[in-house]
Amino acid sequence: MHLSVLLLVIIAExxxxxxxxxxxxxxxxxxxxxxxxVLGLIFYLAKPIKWIQRKQARIAEGAMMLFIGVxxxxxAVSSGQSIHLIFEMGPALLLQELGHLATIFIAxxxxxxxxxxxxxxxMTNSIGREPEVAVVVDKYGFNSxxxxxxxxxxxxxxxxxxxFISFLTSISVSVLPLHPFAFAMASGVGSxxxxxxxxxxxxAAFPSLETQIEAFAGFSNLLSFSIGxxxxxxxxxxxxxxxxxxxxxxxxxxxxxxxxxxxx
Amino acid sequence: xxDFIDGSENVSVHGIFNWIxxxxxxxxxxxxGNFIGYQHPISDSLVGMAILSLITLAGVWMERYLPFxxxxxxxxxxxxxxxxxxxxxxxxxxxxxxxxxELLSIVTVFLAYVGIGxxxxxxxxxxxxxxxxxxxxxxxxxxxxxxxxxxxxILVMTGVPA
Numbered sequence: 001m002h003l004s005v006l007l008l009v010i011i012a013e014x015x016x017x018x019x020x021x022x023x024x025x026x027x028x029x030x031x032x033x034x035x036x037x038v039l040g041l042i043f044y045l046a047k048p049i050k051w052i053q054r055k056q057a058r059i060a061e062g063a064m065m066l067f068i069g070v071x072x073x074x075x076a077v078s079s080g081q082s083i084h085l086i087f088e089m090g091p092a093l094l095l096q097e098l099g100h101l102a103t104i105f106i107a108x109x110x111x112x113x114x115x116x117x118x119x120x121x122x123m124t125n126s127i128g129r130e131p132e133v134a135v136v137v138d139k140y141g142f143n144s145x146x147x148x149x150x151x152x153x154x155x156x157x158x159x160x161x162x163x164f165i166s167f168l169t170s171i172s173v174s175v176l177p178l179h180p181f182a183f184a185m186a187s188g189v190g191s192x193x194x195x196x197x198x199x200x201x202x203x204a205a206f207p208s209l210e211t212q213i214e215a216f217a218g219f220s221n222l223l224s225f226s227i228g229x230x231x232x233x234x235x236x237x238x239x240x241x242x243x244x245x246x247x248x249x250x251x252x253x254x255x256x257x258x259x260x261x262x263x264x
Numbered sequence: 265x266x267d268f269i270d271g272s273e274n275v276s277v278h279g280i281f282n283w284i285x286x287x288x289x290x291x292x293x294x295x296x297g298n299f300i301g302y303q304h305p306i307s308d309s310l311v312g313m314a315i316l317s318l319i320t321l322a323g324v325w326m327e328r329y330l331p332f333x334x335x336x337x338x339x340x341x342x343x344x345x346x347x348x349x350x351x352x353x354x355x356x357x358x359x360x361x362x363x364x365x366e367l368l369s370i371v372t373v374f375l376a377y378v379g380i381g382x383x384x385x386x387x388x389x390x391x392x393x394x395x396x397x398x399x400x401x402x403x404x405x406x407x408x409x410x411x412x413x414x415x416x417x418i419l420v421m422t423g424v425p426a
Contacts, residue, residue, distance in 0.1 A: 002289045005376045013301035033372040040379020061381035063286050067374050069320030069340050076344025077362045092418035102410025107402040114395045123399050127407045152392050156400040159389045178416040186412035193378050196371035
């Protein structure tokens with residue numbers, strides 16, 4: 001399996017980043033990191049490739065937990081190097097965690113319109129990575145609709161989140177006139193792999209600020225995992241409950257097909 | 265318990281020897297990718313990866329054997345930040361070698377493993393349907409953009425030059 005990974009990496013690095021011009025001024029850059037991930041998934045799913053099966057996926061998953069450490073170590077070294085900047089930007093770093101709440105106002109009404117009920121609370125309170133899943137399961141119980149909602153979010157996010165945030169970032173950096181550091185901080189909203197996938201296009205767009213961007217991204221991701229979880233517990237979940245109570249009688253719909261969400 | 269929860273809490277590959285072996289394999293692959301993609305000298309980036317691997321190893325070891333309920337991510341971050349702190353005797357040599365390893369080289373290899381590990385969730389993913397996908401995309405986009413806008417406003421308010 002490790003040899004296959006080596007092969008994937010060599011192929012990906014040889015191809016290098018590809019830039020696609022959507023319209024004038026809007027470029028989407030596809031980084032080698034996306035090829036390796038998608039190819040990895042294809043290797044698992046492809047029937048003729050017999051040497052990568054469920055067992056290897058389990059090993060890969062375990063190994064991943066260890067390799068995250070290397071990634072974090074690299075980001076931490078960048079943060080240590082720019083520690084004075086981190087202190088200077090403290091307010092922005094902390095307050096951008098509150099920006100995560102935007103999801104409640106946007107995704108919650110849509111989820112209700114699509115016919116979700118209590119699942120909505122699990123699905124739209126946050127970006128739904130491991131720490132948030134743990135909070136929701138802890139609060140509502142494993143078999144509650146709220147937990148079903150966040151499990152669904154977690155699984156879909158696992159599959160498409162990394163690819164999606166990479167596209168989202170490369171479009172955002174070329175369209176939105178925001179501060180480079182703001183993009184760096186925003187890249188830390190989700191899991192470590194989402195953080196990494198979002199960093200790629202950000203670094204490519206502002207190559208001269210490499211160390212600072214890595215520092216902010218790493219620190220922001222660390223905050224999402226530490227402080228972010230308290231924001232979910234004390235702010236996001238109560239707020240989601242309030243908005244749910246407000247919107248549900250107005251725009252909530254009856255289940256169209258009941259069986260649809262049962263296996264979530 | 266579904267396996268994606270306990271998998272996230274602990275390193276599920278046991279034994280220090282096993283960890284070292286995995287980190288060594290990982291380092292070699294990263295260094296090769298680092299050489300092909302960015303032409304950094306192999307020997308320097310190998311030292312860089314060795315440093316990062318040692319920090320990681322220390323971090324996961326502490327999570328296991330120290331009596332505090334702290335995740336290895338926190339230990340690793342603190343060690344990395346302190347060792348690279350300007351003025352620390354370690355910082356100069358550490359920065360020299362670690363800067364030879366591009367973040368994106370690490371990420372590229374890391375995500376290959378993520379891709380393989382992801383395969384396990386594929387069937388569950390297919391069962392969920394388009395409504396869950398729409399919500400997920402909305403959630404990620406609004407969290408990301410919300411965070412970026414707030415950060416931007418604060419940065420501009422506190423007068424950070426772009």
